[in-house]
Amino acid sequence: xxxxxxSPPRLPKWVSVFGAVSVILLITSQALALFGTPPDRDMGxxxxxxxxxxxxxxxxxxxFGTVAFGSVMYLWKRDLRFDVFAAAAAELGTVLxxxxxxxxxxxxxxxxxxxxxxxxxxxxxxxxxxxxxGYLALRSFTDDExxxxxxxxxxxxxxxxxxxxxxxxxxxxxxxxxVQSTTESVDDIFLAAFLLNLATFxxxxxxxxxxxxxVAQLERAADARLEERAIGGVIxx
Amino acid sequence: MSWRREWSRIRAIVWKDLTAERRTKANFNAxxxxxxxxxxxxxxxxxxxxxxxxxxxxxxIWLTILFAGVLSFNRSYEQExxxxxxxxxxxxxxERRSIFIGKLLANLGFVLLVEGIMVPAAGLLYQxxxxxxxxxxxxxxxxxxxxxxxxGTFYAAMASRVRAREVLLPLLLFPMLIPLLLGAVQSTAALxxxxxxxxxxxxxxxxxxxxxxxxxxxxxxxDHVIEE
Numbered sequence: 001x002x003x004x005x006x007s008p009p010r011l012p013k014w015v016s017v018f019g020a021v022s023v024i025l026l027i028t029s030q031a032l033a034l035f036g037t038p039p040d041r042d043m044g045x046x047x048x049x050x051x052x053x054x055x056x057x058x059x060x061x062x063x064f065g066t067v068a069f070g071s072v073m074y075l076w077k078r079d080l081r082f083d084v085f086a087a088a089a090a091e092l093g094t095v096l097x098x099x100x101x102x103x104x105x106x107x108x109x110x111x112x113x114x115x116x117x118x119x120x121x122x123x124x125x126x127x128x129x130x131x132x133x134g135y136l137a138l139r140s141f142t143d144d145e146x147x148x149x150x151x152x153x154x155x156x157x158x159x160x161x162x163x164x165x166x167x168x169x170x171x172x173x174x175x176x177x178x179v180q181s182t183t184e185s186v187d188d189i190f191l192a193a194f195l196l197n198l199a200t201f202x203x204x205x206x207x208x209x210x211x212x213x214x215v216a217q218l219e220r221a222a223d224a225r226l227e228e229r230a231i232g233g234v235i236x237x
Numbered sequence: 238m239s240w241r242r243e244w245s246r247i248r249a250i251v252w253k254d255l256t257a258e259r260r261t262k263a264n265f266n267a268x269x270x271x272x273x274x275x276x277x278x279x280x281x282x283x284x285x286x287x288x289x290x291x292x293x294x295x296x297x298i299w300l301t302i303l304f305a306g307v308l309s310f311n312r313s314y315e316q317e318x319x320x321x322x323x324x325x326x327x328x329x330x331x332e333r334r335s336i337f338i339g340k341l342l343a344n345l346g347f348v349l350l351v352e353g354i355m356v357p358a359a360g361l362l363y364q365x366x367x368x369x370x371x372x373x374x375x376x377x378x379x380x381x382x383x384x385x386x387x388x389g390t391f392y393a394a395m396a397s398r399v400r401a402r403e404v405l406l407p408l409l410l411f412p413m414l415i416p417l418l419l420g421a422v423q424s425t426a427a428l429x430x431x432x433x434x435x436x437x438x439x440x441x442x443x444x445x446x447x448x449x450x451x452x453x454x455x456x457x458x459x460d461h462v463i464e465e
Binding site for chain 1: 411423443451461
């Protein structure tokens, strides 16, 4: 019997163009922020970590919001694409939150004199990293596609619910973190550079998410093809 | 859905799990000895100074509860999987969440029994004034255990059915328990110290909120986790 497979999904051209544009914008906005803004009156050059640190933290939270959204949508619609979407966001979020913690540590050392303190934002971030590491571990240990989707959706939703509870409990427990600057205490040029970087980071994140989603679909198609070959028929993914 | 019929299903599951445990006792004894062993190890790690161990005691007690308890959750499903009885349980008519509530209550009974022996043992080992507020300390133990066992029973429904279940369950469970650990340790420490600052109350409220939220969420999500 002749085995014929549907050709794997292709990455749409606009995604590649969008990716190239977002990379160029990201590099430009980072360069502008690094070289185009003056050092801060109090914190000097260390303050420039703001342009990397806060956007990566923001993107990490956006990613985990996306995980919760994909999880709820999967349980509602039972479409595996939502599950793959949530997983793609979880991987990105985990990498970004790890980066956020490392950057924060590097900034905390000259500013506070320590690499780590048990303050609510720091601690909550670290706990989120652990929760989503568990999410990814559960995925990698579960073979059945449908079961993996249901289980990780449950873990993704419950993990998101836990975030505010962790934050408040740690806040009660101890607090010394730098209070968020309001826009009034920040000069316009810093604010403009910051918002610009926030936007370009978000664009780059969207590109990474689309690409990871595409790769995950390719993986599914490849798995299906392996199965096809094993049983000698056609499976529709 | 008839509440009375669901309640009788829940009771049947609790009875079944606790009877299986009572007839062998192997698991209870092992977990209990593990808990006492852990208390001893913490004593060696922080001792021999009584003041040091006493000030760390609330944390030691709760970490011991977490470490000992996590050993028992997977077993509550493994028993079912070995005999293929989980499938049978799922085939019976009625609500899936009755299975969850039944397992939760059986696990809660198990953990409370272990605590009933382990906490007085900690009191002896670390010379703790447990008699200072016995009612409120028992309340903290109960509230902390409810939240712990709820999430433990929920995650074990998944973790017990995959490879590497021994490491996966604590990896999933412990990060979720951090608010509970803070609330339980802080209120226990406050009560052991006489609660001079009146802090215990707000931490106990945190435990109540944690319990209510996660009981509700786990009940809603359990259908998705167990369906086959």
